[in-house]
Amino acid sequence: MNKSHRPYLGVVLRFGDYTYFAPLESKKTNKNVNSQVTMKVWGDFTKNKGLLGYLLLNDMIPVTDADWTPLDFHKFEKTDPRRYLLLSKEWLWVKSNTDRILKKSAKVYDLRCNHYVPFVNQICLNYKQMEKMCREFHELT
Numbered sequence: 001m002n003k004s005h006r007p008y009l010g011v012v013l014r015f016g017d018y019t020y021f022a023p024l025e026s027k028k029t030n031k032n033v034n035s036q037v038t039m040k041v042w043g044d045f046t047k048n049k050g051l052l053g054y055l056l057l058n059d060m061i062p063v064t065d066a067d068w069t070p071l072d073f074h075k076f077e078k079t080d081p082r083r084y085l086l087l088s089k090e091w092l093w094v095k096s097n098t099d100r101i102l103k104k105s106a107k108v109y110d111l112r113c114n115h116y117v118p119f120v121n122q123i124c125l126n127y128k129q130m131e132k133m134c135r136e137f138h139e140l141t
Contacts, residue, residue, distance in 0.1 A: 021063045
């Protein structure tokens with residue numbers, strides 16, 4: 001299956017002057033994730049059951065408003081009910097965990113940008129460098 005035209009799905013966050021996109025990733029068998037820089041997305045989030053995927057805070061990237069578009073997942077309700085159900089569950093998880101997502105993403109951002117934590121520096125993108133690259137890219141366009 002050609003996945004090149006599938007949209008990236010994730011959460012849009014703000015840090016200071018920058019908007020960031022944190023991608024969602026589908027669950028994978030034997031996927032190693034570190035709870036310091038990722039969050040598990042649960043289908044039944046009240047009991048932490050039914051793993052749907054992961055929110056990858058280590059792979060957050062700065063974006064401008066022109067770089068992202070909200071997805072209306074309701075358009076899949078009739079055409080692709082399985083996808084609609086998955087997107088609905090992910091949306092519910094995000095809405096129910098907004099405070100946790102904001103706190104954890106801010107902590108990951110702070111650790112990477114303002115402290116020297118070897119593990120975090122190794123596994124997370126260099127957010128300050130990405131911000132600079134984002135600015136430069138949009139100055140050219």
